[in-house]
Amino acid sequence: MCTTRPDDDPLAGFESRAVRAGQVRTDAQEQSEPIYPTSSFTFESAAQAAARFSGEDPGNVYSRFTNPTVRTFCDRLAALEGGQACVGTASGMSAVLATCLGLLQAGDHVVASRTLFGTTLSLLTKYLPRWGIEVSWVPLSDERAWADAVQPNTRLLFAETPSNPLNEVVDIRRLAEVAHAHEALLAIDNCFCTPALQRPLEMGADLVIHSATKYLDGQGRCVGGAVVGDAQRVGEEIHGFIRTAGPCMSPFNAWVFLKGLETLSLRMHAHSRNAQQVAEWLQGHPGVERVHYAGLPDHPHHRLAAAQQSGFGGIVAFELPGGREAAWRLIDSTRMLSITGNLGDTKSTITHPATTTHGTISDELRAAAGIREGLVRVSVGLEDPADIIRDLERGLG
Numbered sequence: 578m579c580t581t582r583p584d585d586d587p588l589a590g591f592e593s594r595a596v597r598a599g600q601v602r603t604d605a606q607e608q609s610e611p612i613y614p615t616s617s618f619t620f621e622s623a624a625q626a627a628a629r630f631s632g633e634d635p636g637n638v639y640s641r642f643t644n645p646t647v648r649t650f651c652d653r654l655a656a657l658e659g660g661q662a663c664v665g666t667a668s669g670m671s672a673v674l675a676t677c678l679g680l681l682q683a684g685d686h687v688v689a690s691r692t693l694f695g696t697t698l699s700l701l702t703k704y705l706p707r708w709g710i711e712v713s714w715v716p717l718s719d720e721r722a723w724a725d726a727v728q729p730n731t732r733l734l735f736a737e738t739p740s741n742p743l744n745e746v747v748d749i750r751r752l753a754e755v756a757h758a759h760e761a762l763l764a765i766d767n768c769f770c771t772p773a774l775q776r777p778l779e780m781g782a783d784l785v786i787h788s789a790t791k792y793l794d795g796q797g798r799c800v801g802g803a804v805v806g807d808a809q810r811v812g813e814e815i816h817g818f819i820r821t822a823g824p825c826m827s828p829f830n831a832w833v834f835l836k837g838l839e840t841l842s843l844r845m846h847a848h849s850r851n852a853q854q855v856a857e858w859l860q861g862h863p864g865v866e867r868v869h870y871a872g873l874p875d876h877p878h879h880r881l882a883a884a885q886q887s888g889f890g891g892i893v894a895f896e897l898p899g900g901r902e903a904a905w906r907l908i909d910s911t912r913m914l915s916i917t918g919n920l921g922d923t924k925s926t927i928t929h930p931a932t933t934t935h936g937t938i939s940d941e942l943r944a945a946a947g948i949r950e951g952l953v954r955v956s957v958g959l960e961d962p963a964d965i966i967r968d969l970e971r972g973l974g
């Protein structure tokens with residue numbers, strides 16, 4: 578599809594691919610990509626229908642299998658991540674689910690970082706064991722712990738870097754070495770950086786998972802997800818699971834995400850610049866105990882993040898000494914920031930992870946993930962950073 582490109586390819590640059598990769602113009606010669614809101618596709622003859630169903634003719638059959646708008650989105654994201662294949666899913670969670678159920682079976686073992694997104698933690702702790710898939714948990718940045726947790730039946734290493742919401746980072750190249758030394762696969766949830774700031778496949782990861790709901794859309798409109806990787810695992814096995822089980826991406830949502838990709842690089846660098854300003858201001862405020870942002874030189878993973886990412890992203894977390902009461906007071910005193918669990922939007926959002934995104938997991942897992950009662954997470958948007966700071970200042974007073 579889009580892996581090897583000749584030197585004179587006009588789409589060699591990341592931004593060029595973000596704007597144009599995957600577009601197939603119809604006879605109408607449209608400038609912007611069309612939406613195909615159709616559940617099924619028609620055939621010229623019974624023989625063509627038979628060939629399409631058997632897979633002999635690769636054309637469209639039914640939108641649970643393929644849809645041209647979804648395919649354009651997938652081809653574009655694959656070109657940005659540097660993967661051979663990509664599948665679109667109904668949500669980020671169904672991208673995680675399809676990865677696990679498309680590739681694993683009862684008796685297999687997964688090693689995962691403790692700092693995963695709250696619902697991913699729930700999926701892996703509550704449901705995978707019911708299907709006979711065992712999970713071991715390790716601290717994200719402890720490479721030795723990953724290696725020690727691998728067993729003969731380990732098939733998958735699953736990490737989210739940077740982590741939500743503390744911005745912890747793991748060395749993707751080292752983790753890929755650990756996985757491949759044991760013939761396991763490495764999956765990276767690249768939601769926080771997106772391919773504009775980090776490309777895990779280039780560093781040896783086998784699979785990249787996205788919640789397109791976040792930065793790929795970037796304007797808080799649609800729920801969706803994607804998995805990117807090689808033609809066999811993603812194009813055949815994971816796609817096979819999705820077309821059978823059904824958590825496919827809608828063509829309308831695919832079109833929204835496609836338009837989001839066109840401005841991805843611009844937005845991610847602007848989110849990073851604004852977040853840096855907000856983080857530096859918070860760090861200098863006497864009412865703030867600690868700021869978790871990898872763009873700050875005293876963040877424990879600052880150097881690794883600087884080497885592995887081309888920006889530190891838009892998520893800033895910080896701790897207040899007054900626990901839940903102080904955190905809620907700060908959140909309630911904001912006037913511009915949106916109080917919502919979503920992130921990756923042009924609009925800045927603020928949330929209390931311990932009682933929202935990480936509210937349903939056990940106290941033990943929450944403590945292991947470092948989510949304390951005084952922690953507040955801000956997804957720094959694209960408003961004037963001076964206004965974001967002024968809004969936070971109201972509750973810190």
Ligand SMILES: *Cc1c(COP(=O)(O)O)cnc(C)c1O
Pocket residue numbers: 668669670671694696697737741766768769787788789790791800801802
């Ligand atoms: C939101 C999120 C998900 C889940 O995505 P949905 O689209 O909400 O299903 C997975 N991983 C990370 C890091 C997320 O932030």
